[in-house]
Amino acid sequence: MPTRFPSLGLQHRLSSLSAQAxxxxxxxxxxxxxxxxxxxxxxFELLIDFAAEHEEWQLDEVLVMLMISAFGLLAYGxxxxxxxxxxxxxxxxxxxxxxxxxxxxxxTGLPNRFLLAQHLDQALANxxxxxxxxxxxxxxxxxxxxxxxxxxxxxxxxxxxILAERLRGALREEDTIARVGGDEFVVLQRGLQxxxxxxxxxSRLIAAVSEPYDLPHGARAACxxxxxxxxxxADGDQPDILLQAADSALYLAKSEGRGAARFFxxxxxxxxxxxxxxxxxxxxxxxxxDFLVHYQPLCALPEKRLVGFxxxxxxxxxxxxxxxxxxxxxIAEETGLIxxxxxxxxxxACIEAxxxxxxxxxxxxxSPIQFRRGDLLATVQAALSESGLDPRRLELEVTExxxxxxxxxxxxxxxxxxAMGVRIAMDDFGTGYSSLNTLWRFPFDKxxxxxxxxxxxxxxxxxxxxxETVLGLGRTLGLAVTAEGVETxxxxxxxxxxxxDQGQGFLLGRAMPAVEAxxxxxxxxxxxxxxx
Numbered sequence: 062m063p064t065r066f067p068s069l070g071l072q073h074r075l076s077s078l079s080a081q082a083x084x085x086x087x088x089x090x091x092x093x094x095x096x097x098x099x100x101x102x103x104x105f106e107l108l109i110d111f112a113a114e115h116e117e118w119q120l121d122e123v124l125v126m127l128m129i130s131a132f133g134l135l136a137y138g139x140x141x142x143x144x145x146x147x148x149x150x151x152x153x154x155x156x157x158x159x160x161x162x163x164x165x166x167x168x169t170g171l172p173n174r175f176l177l178a179q180h181l182d183q184a185l186a187n188x189x190x191x192x193x194x195x196x197x198x199x200x201x202x203x204x205x206x207x208x209x210x211x212x213x214x215x216x217x218x219x220x221x222x223i224l225a226e227r228l229r230g231a232l233r234e235e236d237t238i239a240r241v242g243g244d245e246f247v248v249l250q251r252g253l254q255x256x257x258x259x260x261x262x263x264s265r266l267i268a269a270v271s272e273p274y275d276l277p278h279g280a281r282a283a284c285x286x287x288x289x290x291x292x293x294x295a296d297g298d299q300p301d302i303l304l305q306a307a308d309s310a311l312y313l314a315k316s317e318g319r320g321a322a323r324f325f326x327x328x329x330x331x332x333x334x335x336x337x338x339x340x341x342x343x344x345x346x347x348x349x350x351d352f353l354v355h356y357q358p359l360c361a362l363p364e365k366r367l368v369g370f371x372x373x374x375x376x377x378x379x380x381x382x383x384x385x386x387x388x389x390x391x392i393a394e395e396t397g398l399i400x401x402x403x404x405x406x407x408x409x410a411c412i413e414a415x416x417x418x419x420x421x422x423x424x425x426x427x428s429p430i431q432f433r434r435g436d437l438l439a440t441v442q443a444a445l446s447e448s449g450l451d452p453r454r455l456e457l458e459v460t461e462x463x464x465x466x467x468x469x470x471x472x473x474x475x476x477x478x479x480a481m482g483v484r485i486a487m488d489d490f491g492t493g494y495s496s497l498n499t500l501w502r503f504p505f506d507k508x509x510x511x512x513x514x515x516x517x518x519x520x521x522x523x524x525x526x527x528x529e530t531v532l533g534l535g536r537t538l539g540l541a542v543t544a545e546g547v548e549t550x551x552x553x554x555x556x557x558x559x560x561x562d563q564g565q566g567f568l569l570g571r572a573m574p575a576v577e578a579x580x581x582x583x584x585x586x587x588x589x590x591x592x593x
Contacts, residue, residue: 166240168218169225177239177247181300184237184251188293195251195293196259199307200228200266202244203285203319210433211471216276220284227269231262247304255292256324263288263322271320287314288322296325309333316391340392342378347398352376354409356578358570359424359543363557365569367585369422369456372410373572374402390428399428404440411448411455413575417582424456424486429463432470438477445481452482456507460488472503479504486543490531500538508535512546512566519551532559 164176172180184195202224209217221244228238228246237249250262270286289311291297296306309329314321316336346352356370376384393399407425414423431437445452457478463471475485486507487500500508510531517524528544535542544556547566556564570581 169221169240171225171228171246172237172239174239174241174247177237177241177249178300180237180239180249181303184249185293185298185300185303188251189298193252194255194295195249195303196253196255196262197291197293197303197307198248198250198259198263198266198322199289199304199311200246200248200270201287201311201315202270203287203315205244205284207429207433208282208284212276212280212282216280216282219276220274220282223274224270224284227272228266231265231269236262247307256290259290259292259324260322263290267320267322285320287311287319289314289325290322291325305330312336336392339384339389340396343376343389343392343396343398346376346378347401350405351378352402352405353574354406354413355572355574356410356413356423357565357572358578358581359422359563359565360569362544362553362561362564365553365564367421367581368563369424369454370414370578371424371426371458371565371572372406372413373426374406375572394428394430397430397434399430400434403428403431404444407440408444408447411444411450413578414454415448415450416579419451419454421582422454422456422484423450424458426458426460426488427463429460432463432474437474441478441481441483453484456484456486458486458488458509475504479506489545500534500540505540507541507543507562509543509545509565510561515544515546515552515556515566516548518555519549528556529559532561535562536560 164173165171166173181195181197187193188195205217205220208220221240225238225240228248232238232248232250235251239247239249241247248262248266250259253259266288267286270284274282274284276282289307289309291303291306291310293303297303306325306329309332310323310325312333313329314323317323353375355373355375357373358367359369359371360366361368374386374390376386376389378384390399393402403426410423410425414421417423427437431440441455441457444450445455459475479485484506485504486509487503487505488509489511490508508531510528514524514527514531518528519525532542534540541562543563543565544552544561545565547553547556547564547568549568552566553564553568573581
């Protein structure tokens with residue numbers, strides 16, 4: 062069905078202009094007819110004779126005045142007709158502008174969802190007629206909200222305009238790119254062999270979007286994209302079905318780590334429904350408090366002495382059992398539920414740690430969402446006050462994703478947390494966007510080497526070199542270093558020889574409930590007491 066436009070007012074005005082032009086033309090036509098009639102009947106000679114016979118009436122002056130008036134009327138009519146033509150041109154241009162605005166996104170100039178629907182209907186009709194395929198791609202930007210929150214909406218708008226140009230440049234003339242939401246886009250690809258054509262385009266789009274963005278006022282930002290792809294007729298031959306299939310593939314792409322493209326497969330709809338059900342259950346669990354906190358030991362190397370625990374949230378689902386954090390934490394961050402969950406974990410961990418000996422500390426993970434949406438400083442202060450925990454025994458771990466914001470507000474919050482006496486650690490160092498400049502500018506007390514490097518250090522020279530480099534950086538910058546994923550005695554021994562401060566992993570202790578953590582602390586205290 063054609064798209065309807067709110068242009069009845071313009072159409073009415075154009076009709077009014079046409080009526081005025083018709084009136085002017087009628088007047089001019091009347092003048093011409095009168096002139097022809099006068100010539101045909103010798104009316105001019107008769108008037109001259111009549112004026113001569115009645116010279117005392119001074120009719121000649123009257124005739125001259127009438128002739129001058131007639132010429133003036135003709136000139137006025139011609140000028141008015143030109144004005145009406147110009148006005149009609151302006152109104153027609155306004156009609157075209159209104160139609161363009163109704164079909165295009167005002168920020169990027171890309172087609173909107175209304176024009177997309179027309180193009181998709183046409184593309185599918187042509188594909189059915191010619192036996193071809195149409196690829197539908199749903200694009201969702203990764204980390205775009207972080208740009209908006211940290212640099213402001215003006216910077217976000219500038220990024221979207223640059224992004225739109227990059228997307229246009231990656232497409233052929235016959236393809237379509239439309240903006241259908243704040244950071245959501247849809248691409249239609251016609252006339253190529255599928256799925257190879259869509260796979261190649263998806264790779265180009267990911268590469269184009271992932272390039273850094275130079276924004277106004279010297280700002281610089283990074284952004285990624287996740288893509289879901291559906292191809293007609295295999296995944297459907299109706300617009301709504303294809304868009305839904307692409308949406309299901311997009312959800313899977315984002316849940317698997319983002320920055321990737323996934324093609325729709327049978328069963329994805331079920332996976333999407335399961336994810337939606339999990340999201341609803343997570344909301345209920347947040348309200349009813351169905352979470353647990355487990356504690357994984359942190360041990361000093363090389364002696365493997367217990368020095369603290371990392372608090373890790375667990376979800377005990379009524380029917381699913383223990384839900385892995387990798388499944389529910391991304392959903393919690395997308396929905397904002399991580400703020401309430403994070404506050405509860407922090408408070409619970411501080412209360413538990415306050416019952417431990419003074420030399421045992423606790424580490425708690427923070428989400429970037431808590432920096433953007435929550436009152437983090439008040440939350441930490443409240444947890445410390447309620448528990449009575451010494452701030453020096455609390456360590457807060459942040460991921461490298463937080464550093465993408467690189468905002469003055471983030472720096473201020475980190476500085477204020479350290480001013481409280483709280484320690485700050487960078488988690489999973491080396492897996493994201495960190496740099497020497499990052500370690501220098503942000504007030505970290507510790508870096509944690511990602512488990513992937515620790516697992517590979519005994520077999521892979523590159524992994525071993527990365528571990529040695531991070532340890533050297535720690536010594537140079539005065540930062541403590543913790544190695545994650547320590548699973549073998551050989552790894553622990555090598556890390557100890559290299560000067561790693563702490564280790565964490567299955568070899569040193571799995572995450573355990575609070576009761577078992579207290580028991581481990583008791584065993585450690587007894588062992589130390591028995592030592593000569």
